[in-house]
Amino acid sequence: MTKEAALREELKKIDVNEKLSACPIDFSRSKVANPRAGQQSKTYVSGTAKSNFNDRKKFQPYQEPQFNNLFTDGTLPVEANRYRLIWSRHCPWANRLAIAIDLLGLDNVISKGVVDPLRPAGVVGDWFFTLDDNDEDPVLHTHSLSESYLKADPNYDLRTTVPALVDIKTGKVVNNNYNTLIDEFSIAWKKYQNENAPDLYPEALREDIDALNKIIYTDVNTAVNEAGLARSQADYEKYYNRVFNRLDWLEDRLSKQRYLFGSIITDTDIRLYVTLARFDVVFYQKYYVNKKRLVDYPNLWNYTKDLYSLPAFKNNTDFDAIKKRFYQVDHTPQSDLPRIIPNGPDLSNWTAPNDRDRFEK
Template sequence: MSQNQEIKADGSFNRQKSLFSTSFGTKPGELPVEKNRYRLIWSAPCPWSHRVVIVRKILGLENVISLGAVNPIRPDLPRIDWAFSLDENNVDPKLGIQYLSEIYTKTNPDYAGRPTVPVMVDCKDNIVVNNDYFTLTNALETVWAPFHKSGAPNLYPEPLRQRIDAMNDVIYADINNGVYKCGFARSQEAYEQAYDHLFEKLAILEQLIAAQRFLLGDYITDADVRLYVTLVRFDVAYYSVFKANKNRLIDYPNLWAYARDLYRTPGFGDTTDFEAIKKHYHLSARLSADLKKENIIIPKGPDLSGWDTEHNRQHLSGKEDKFLIR
């Protein structure tokens, strides 16, 4: 599937739906929740897969669900794909495949969409079982709870789920996917509409986060994970590559400090790979038939040292712990 098939008649970007969305659980027809059965494939620059990796680490599921990584630079092929060229012999050690598309077509020979990350692969049957980036973190937070580490935080507390879901819908439409709507727009009108929605929402969040430490109050929730993955990519990629250039993240004092607060939280900054992010968006996201790889220069900046500076937001919660423990 080419990117052009995700462009609507008005030039706006319409992301393809996740075709493998069977839920994990214990009910008939659901995917069994079993240790060491599944392999999560991700790409470090991809925000959708990054948020699943963050939650996996925070909840202590590293020894329960194995992790495979594709190269942040897409392979030079006549199709859109991801390659396991970071692994020995360019093959994923558990799945035995060179390209991500192989497991998709093995699962469904008629699959015509882009092979996307994140994706959960059933290593028992060697097939794709779930690539629903929108619900994967919620699955890890709920039905995978029996495998959470001792003292794991509650990122999706039941009393707040309705509010978290509502926040997630806004974050997805106007921010997570909003930057892509700017970057992949193929008409001036579609681009400007996406641009306006994006910065209107950032301005609202800048005010919201001024009075509270996290999106839902005193503790980190699933919503904060979802917002973080876009904020951490904003200045190094989206501002320039996707023409989301009204303001930088560092131009929002509250959001900038909020993002640094999360960055310095275990699970966030230690899974963030700025170099991979820059390479992917400035190289893979810009390649076309008339733009050769050797002619592309990866920007040296921006200066990333600010991510390690103090955020001074502790007083907004009055809590020593950033997480609500079960």
């Protein structure tokens, strides 16, 4: 059986839902994932932001990307310094794009703005530029991401999500599709990429990349969240088993080659990395996905350290922001929402040597 056929066979075993799986700490009814679950709604004074963390009807846990304008079909002009990626350093979906932009060398022509991983007390559906001077994005001159969503659609009433690509000229969100933007940058922005930039979406591998992306999305990227969202033992065990069956499968795959498709880094490696980078820090502890840690998988762990050794990965991996978002949750006072932020795990081993160059030899 060829590799391509093997991937198709694996794909037949799973049900792929490409709607965004929201962060369980906002939408889970389980106290395990969401420390606010079951709390009485309370109004906080936070500028114009409204306290709404018990408003689950409006902000459903699944949501498709609402803005899908493309470069590859000519809808969006490929123009240097016209677009700004808005992301949060805690978010794996957004983290993908930040890594890809730097890895391709597009950081000189596509700027990046960062929202605070901690929202105002009680707020679920928006992100804010409270890390910047005057609480304002220095390029877009907006205070919240929803402002760019509303410029694109004045009737927009869903939650605002990261990543979001904003047209600086108009201030409008033009694409928030976390599943397609890497490939858009890979294909349509080649004239601006570094000379030595990897081809993240090589034409000869696209069918295989698409298949493995769906497998990883379903059994790793979203399955860890689904374990956190679970409201029954049966649902929890379903996703728990999905995660570790797939990690075992990936461990075997990476025992034979440096990256997921041999000796080259592709889109798929970025998609897997962002979940692995958060595994021991968050998912193993907080969502009870705790059969094994990442460091217990020799190939997966060394593969992740290998990617982390590259500046595009390391500089866009912020463990402090990850821990803040998943454990501190938001700016709710400790007296209203008691929570503890764990000191561990020890992160010094991320810069330890890895063994992946054995495949190049």
